[in-house]
Amino acid sequence: MLYSEKVMDHFTNPRNMGVVENANAVGQVGNAVCGDIMQMSMYIDEDGIIRDVKFKTFGCGSAIATSSMATELVKGRSIEEALTLTNKAVTEALDGLPPQKLHCSVLAEEAIRAALADYYTRQGVDPEPIVGCTAGDCSCCHQH
Amino acid sequence: MTPFVYADHAATSPLSPGARAAMLPFFDVEYGNPSGLYAFSQRAKEALEKARAQVAAALNAPADTIFFTSGGTESDNWALQGVAQSPRVKGRHLILSAVEHHAVLHTARHLEKQGWEVTLLPVDAQGMVSPGELEKALRPHTALVSVMLANNEVGTLQPVKELAALAHAAGALFHTDAVQAVGRIPVDVEELRVDLLSLSGHKFGGPRGTGALYIRKGTPIVPLLHGGGQERGRRSGTENVAGIVGMAAALTEAVAHMEEDNARLTALRDRLSATLLAIPRSALTGHPTARLPGTASFTFEAIEGESLVLRLDALGVCASSGSACSSTSLEPSHVLLAMGIPHEIAHGSLRLSLGPRTTEDQVDHIISSVTRVVADLRAMSPLWTG
Numbered sequence: 199m200l201y202s203e204k205v206m207d208h209f210t211n212p213r214n215m216g217v218v219e220n221a222n223a224v225g226q227v228g229n230a231v232c233g234d235i236m237q238m239s240m241y242i243d244e245d246g247i248i249r250d251v252k253f254k255t256f257g258c259g260s261a262i263a264t265s266s267m268a269t270e271l272v273k274g275r276s277i278e279e280a281l282t283l284t285n286k287a288v289t290e291a292l293d294g295l296p297p298q299k300l301h302c303s304v305l306a307e308e309a310i311r312a313a314l315a316d317y318y319t320r321q322g323v324d325p326e327p328i329v330g331c332t333a334g335d336c337s338c339c340h341q342h
Numbered sequence: 343m344t345p346f347v348y349a350d351h352a353a354t355s356p357l358s359p360g361a362r363a364a365m366l367p368f369f370d371v372e373y374g375n376p377s378g379l380y381a382f383s384q385r386a387k388e389a390l391e392k393a394r395a396q397v398a399a400a401l402n403a404p405a406d407t408i409f410f411t412s413g414g415t416e417s418d419n420w421a422l423q424g425v426a427q428s429p430r431v432k433g434r435h436l437i438l439s440a441v442e443h444h445a446v447l448h449t450a451r452h453l454e455k456q457g458w459e460v461t462l463l464p465v466d467a468q469g470m471v472s473p474g475e476l477e478k479a480l481r482p483h484t485a486l487v488s489v490m491l492a493n494n495e496v497g498t499l500q501p502v503k504e505l506a507a508l509a510h511a512a513g514a515l516f517h518t519d520a521v522q523a524v525g526r527i528p529v530d531v532e533e534l535r536v537d538l539l540s541l542s543g544h545k546f547g548g549p550r551g552t553g554a555l556y557i558r559k560g561t562p563i564v565p566l567l568h569g570g571g572q573e574r575g576r577r578s579g580t581e582n583v584a585g586i587v588g589m590a591a592a593l594t595e596a597v598a599h600m601e602e603d604n605a606r607l608t609a610l611r612d613r614l615s616a617t618l619l620a621i622p623r624s625a626l627t628g629h630p631t632a633r634l635p636g637t638a639s640f641t642f643e644a645i646e647g648e649s650l651v652l653r654l655d656a657l658g659v660c661a662s663s664g665s666a667c668s669s670t671s672l673e674p675s676h677v678l679l680a681m682g683i684p685h686e687i688a689h690g691s692l693r694l695s696l697g698p699r700t701t702e703d704q705v706d707h708i709i710s711s712v713t714r715v716v717a718d719l720r721a722m723s724p725l726w727t728g
Contacts, residue, residue, distance in 0.1 A: 206652075209649070209652065210653075210656060212722065215721075215722055226724060230685075230686035230689075230725060231684075231685040231686050232685075233646055233665065233674070233685070233686075233689040234646070235723075235724050235725060236724075237724040254722060254723060254724040255722060255723070255724070256644060256645065256646060256722075256723040256724055256725045256726075257646050257649070258646050258647075258648035258649055258665070259648055259649055259652045261646070261649075262649060262722065
């Protein structure tokens with residue numbers, strides 16, 4: 199099998215798929231030419247807790263699985279905790295990814311960051327010092 | 343229970359029962375090495391020569407122009423490298439189509455590193471090479487032109503007869519990779535006037551690890567494999583007698599049933615295409631009519647091919663995709679890109695290839711499965727706004 203059971207589980211039965219209706223944080227990374235786009239929408243409450251998070255993804259099995267896993271890992275967490283989420287953590291939670299698919303986990307981490315950056319921008323706060331680079335194309339397929 | 347529907351005959355096909363039966367004695371009963379002098383070996387040699395005559399008959403070729411190989415990849419490698427290395431070949435220019443199989447493309451790249459000049463012929467939106475483009479590319483020092491008979495990804499048939507005539511008029515040899523065509527559509531080397539033709543056994547119900555190269559008499563080509571001098575000194579290595587016998591039996595069978603199989607396959611494929619093309623923002627790739635009877639290939643916008651194939655697998659449908667993520671290269675299919683299909687759409691490609699044993703019910707299952715999976719993945723896609 200190309201993928202672990204966990205990857206197949208999240209690919210076949212994705213968690214938190216869709217768009218959060220009252221979202222106050224929305225981020226999208228990747229591009230269609232490269233073959234993967236991830237969109238994350240969140241509702242973050244006054245205490246800075248991610249109360250709801252949903253994804254929409256165009257991409258391969260591992261792109262969908264990493265999106266799904268990333269939403270599970272940040273749901274109910276604080277912004278600070280979500281910012282510590284690494285692509286490595288997403289990959290480990292899925293029991294690993296094939297080497298050529300590792301960029302999908304990078305994309306998932308970036309999608310979370312992009313949504314959090316949007317949250318700060320909406321609050322009138324410059325996100326860069328807090329969230330870092332969210333240019334979104336850092337993980338484009340052509341660099342792999 | 344999940345049904346099992348095999349719709350990837352362009353990748354490989356099940357061994358035909360006739361081929362299986364023909365092969366069995368040669369594993370453990372008639373196991374003689376055809377090179378031996380005793381009667382036991384000579385029986386194996388006779389089986390080998392009978393198989394050669396069968397393969398030759400299927401191509402309308404003389405028996406002594408058929409050389410058995412390990413498959414399509416070896417045949418393609420031999421055709422290109424064997425001609426390139428022949429001392430009788432003077433030019434150092436090779437022309438091929440941009441949609442060739444990697445066995446041809448990568449062999450050409452290898453020759454390029456050894457100083458050969460390689461020209462890739464463009465294809466139109468249906469994946470077809472135009473004879474005009476070949477005419478423009480031919481030079482006085484063009485040694486060989488290689489254009490496939492039928493494309494493995496989209497099924498488009500190439501005007502090989504016309505292309506071979508143009509190559510010959512310019513003094514160049516012509517090779518065709520007929521791996522997808524032999525056993526599926528009529529192939530006649532005299533009508534096509536090709537000098538070299540590659541075929542593979544497992545595409546038409548023969549076993550994997552078998553193939554052949556047709557070499558027209560007088561064609562300058564040297565061996566790729568040196569050794570004991572089998573295949574009249576042109577392809578060394580103890581012959582895979584069981585495999586060769588199986589390939590020949592499968593080919594004879596396929597040719598005998600071709601007309602009725604193809605009438606049925608074409609009807610099934612056309613129904614499959616017409617129904618799937620009712621899905622919004624879907625398209626058929628390849629030529630609408632000049633194509634292999636069993637091959638239908640599509641693009642579905644806003645979704646990605648690997649996801650499509652894996653979700654279809656969960657519903658019991660085996661299919662393939664030319665998407666980047668279904669390969670290790672992270673680049674979508676060179677065939678779809680050469681046809682001018684944008685990257686973002688090429689990512690959503692699906693190839694369904696039917697075979698002689700595909701049933702009406704199986705096609706219904708493919709249709710309902712693809713329809714469902716495309717809808718499910720689009721519901722998940724940020725690109726889908728329909």
